[in-house]
Amino acid sequence: xxxxxxxxxxxxxxxxxxxxxxxxxxxxxxxxxxxxxxxxxxxxxxxxxxxxxxxxxxxxxxxxxxxxxxxxxxxxxxxxxxxxxxxxxxxxxxxxxxxxxxxxxxxxxxxxxxxxxxxxxxxxxxxxxxxxxxxxxxxxxxxxxxxxxxxxxxxxxxxxxxxxxxxxxxxxxxxxxxxxxxxxxxxxxxxxxxxxxxxxxxxxxxxxxxxxxxxxxxxxxxxxxxxxxxxxxxxxxxxxxxxxxxxxxxxxxxxxxxxxxxxxxxxxxxxxxxxxxxxxxxxxxxxxxxxxxxxxxxxxxxxxxxxxxxxxxxxxxxxxxxxxxxxxxxxxxxxxxxxxxxxxxxxxxxxxxxxxxxxxxxxxxxxxxxxxxxxxxxxxxxxxxxxxxxxxxxxxxxxxxxxxxxxxxxxxxxxxxxxxxxxxxxxxxxxx
Numbered sequence: 001x002x003x004x005x006x007x008x009x010x011x012x013x014x015x016x017x018x019x020x021x022x023x024x025x026x027x028x029x030x031x032x033x034x035x036x037x038x039x040x041x042x043x044x045x046x047x048x049x050x051x052x053x054x055x056x057x058x059x060x061x062x063x064x065x066x067x068x069x070x071x072x073x074x075x076x077x078x079x080x081x082x083x084x085x086x087x088x089x090x091x092x093x094x095x096x097x098x099x100x101x102x103x104x105x106x107x108x109x110x111x112x113x114x115x116x117x118x119x120x121x122x123x124x125x126x127x128x129x130x131x132x133x134x135x136x137x138x139x140x141x142x143x144x145x146x147x148x149x150x151x152x153x154x155x156x157x158x159x160x161x162x163x164x165x166x167x168x169x170x171x172x173x174x175x176x177x178x179x180x181x182x183x184x185x186x187x188x189x190x191x192x193x194x195x196x197x198x199x200x201x202x203x204x205x206x207x208x209x210x211x212x213x214x215x216x217x218x219x220x221x222x223x224x225x226x227x228x229x230x231x232x233x234x235x236x237x238x239x240x241x242x243x244x245x246x247x248x249x250x251x252x253x254x255x256x257x258x259x260x261x262x263x264x265x266x267x268x269x270x271x272x273x274x275x276x277x278x279x280x281x282x283x284x285x286x287x288x289x290x291x292x293x294x295x296x297x298x299x300x301x302x303x304x305x306x307x308x309x310x311x312x313x314x315x316x317x318x319x320x321x322x323x324x325x326x327x328x329x330x331x332x333x334x335x336x337x338x339x340x341x342x343x344x345x346x347x348x349x350x351x352x353x354x355x356x357x358x359x360x361x362x363x364x365x366x367x368x369x370x371x372x373x374x375x376x377x378x379x380x381x382x383x384x385x386x387x388x389x390x391x392x393x394x395x396x397x398x399x400x401x402x403x404x405x406x407x408x409x410x411x412x413x414x415x416x417x418x419x420x421x422x423x424x425x426x427x428x429x430x431x432x
Contacts, residue, residue: 006073006189011287014068028280029061048244048252048264058267062276066283070209070219073188073286074201077224078259080266081217081279085184085204086116087272088218089151092180092202094270095236095261096148099125104142106133106152107394108161111384113182114395117151130394133163136171143175148233149200150177154193155185155334157369158379158403159317159396160342162326162333169197176233178226184208185341185369189293190334194223200258207370210285211292215278220262224255237261292372292408297337299374299414300406306415307344312352312422317396318342340406341369343379343396348426350399353378355425357402362409362417374407374414 004012015026034053036042044050053059063081071079082091093103105117107130117128129142133152143150150172152163165181172179178199183191187208193201203209205217228237228250237257240246244264249257267273297320304318319326320338330338346352357365363376367383377383379397392398406414 007290009069009072010289013072014065015283026062026065026280026283028276030276031060032056048247048260056276057271057273058263060274060276060279062283063274063279066205066274066279066286067219069283069286070188070203070205071221073289074183074221075188075192075194075223076201076221077255079219079221080259080262081205081219081274082267082272083218083274084216084272085182085202085206085218086112087270088202088204088220089113089116089182090121091218091262091266091270091272092200092220093121093126093149094266095258096178096234097121097124097126098148098235101125101146101148102127102129102144103149103151104129104131104139104147105150106156106163107131108133108156108159108163108396109153109182110157111379111387111395111397114384114391115386132394133168136167139168139171140175143171143177147175147177149180150175151180151182153182153185154191155319155339155341156396157185157341158343158383158401160185160319160339161317161396162319162329162338164329165191165193165196165198165333172199173197176231185339186334187289187293189290190297190336190339194221194225196333199223199226205282206368208293208296209289209370210282211289211370211372212281212285213366213368213371213373215281217274217278217282218272222256222258222262224258226258228257236265241265293337293340295408296340296406299408299411300340300342301337302411303404303406303414303418304342304344307418310419310422312346312348312426314345314347314400316342316344341403343401343403345398345400346402346422346425348400350380352425353400353402354381356421359421359424360417361420362413363404363421369403369405371405372408374409375405377403379403 067079131142169179180200181193181198184204201221203219228234253260308316319330380399384397
């Protein structure tokens with residue numbers, strides 16, 4: 001169905017009427033195992049000679065529809081869904097890395113990702129180099145013989161900064177390593193990183209793709225365009241795999257090599273499986289993705305402009321504002337809009353931010369984003385609390401900053417809520 005347009009793909013890609021019942025909506029296949037036709041059929045599945053369903057840690061019919069749909073929306077060759085966005089990041093790195101290898105990553109990342117890359121992956125013998133991705137020379141200089149990937153966010157969380165995906169992709173290509181883009185905040189409706197040169201795209205499907213704050217999930221999409229056998233950097237894909245009688249994934253599966261490896265090795269051994277009910281909820285959410293994103297963006301543009309003129313506000317980071325240093329890049333990378341996630345800084349600092357958070361009524365104070373509901377959080381005391389002060393500032397989560405995820409409610413109602421909360425925060429500061 002890849003010849004159809006986005007609005008059609010988000011409803012139909014990967015799905016068809018259930019052959020057993022004729023059900024038009026994709027069923028929740030709540031089953032762990034699947035009956036083989038005979039012994040030869042089972043052997044062919046386990047030898048990767050035939051595509052089908054074996055066990056739901058690996059493959060599930062409901063999850064398979066979601067994988068096909070996200071791959072179609074991103075313009076990828078294939079996709080693997082898993083249990084969370086963090087799981088997707090490990091799944092993306094797993095075939096590429098080894099002890100002593102490193103990744104070059106943007107300083108502007110979600111706080112949990114900073115921790116995963118700066119701390120947790122060290123237990124695997126991997127490491128990360130954090131670089132300002134606005135400085136292309138710094139990115140080039142950071143890549144060395146042990147670098148196996150470059151990683152960044154298309155629209156960075158929390159500040160909503162725009163990444164020049166094409167420019168970074170060119171740097172990664174010149175070094176012979178894949179570019180991995182976290183497209184959670186942008187969604188494929190606003191940015192399709194593969195069209196800008198990305199090799200792999202990861203998502204926390206928990207956010208905008210599902211859109212209703214009900215289930216967690218993740219996805220890795222492969223462009224199918226990277227030559228894993230061009231050098232000896234990626235032996236998991238270019239060398240014989242002992243567990244499958246010496247199968248060479250790059251040779252056997254071509255553009256689908258990374259996807260097959262993600263299922264046959266990654267899900268088999270790491271077990272970061274998405275459950276079928278989560279896949280079902282995400283499929284339902286994706287059906288309205290473009291409609292929601294248009295409203296998210298329109299509301300964000302209105303609210304960011306209002307905040308920029310508020311006397312209590314020191315700065316607003318929204319890339320869709322004419323005053324933003326990222327406006328020109330935003331118009332190029334995401335012409336449909338700069339997303340709905342951004343931050344604003346309060347002149348009265350940390351304490352004012354806390355008082356603001358404590359006084360919102362329509363906005364929800366939660367550690368999530370991409371919901372239909374408008375959300376807010378003080379990142380320095382929550383999502384980025386584990387980082388050092390300089391890391392917080394580099395990530396856009398300084399102590400005087402509040403993150404907003406703008407929902408699809410009426411913009412005037414959202415502004416009224418922000419106004420009263422800002423007034424109470426300022427009033428409390430004045431009383432002191």
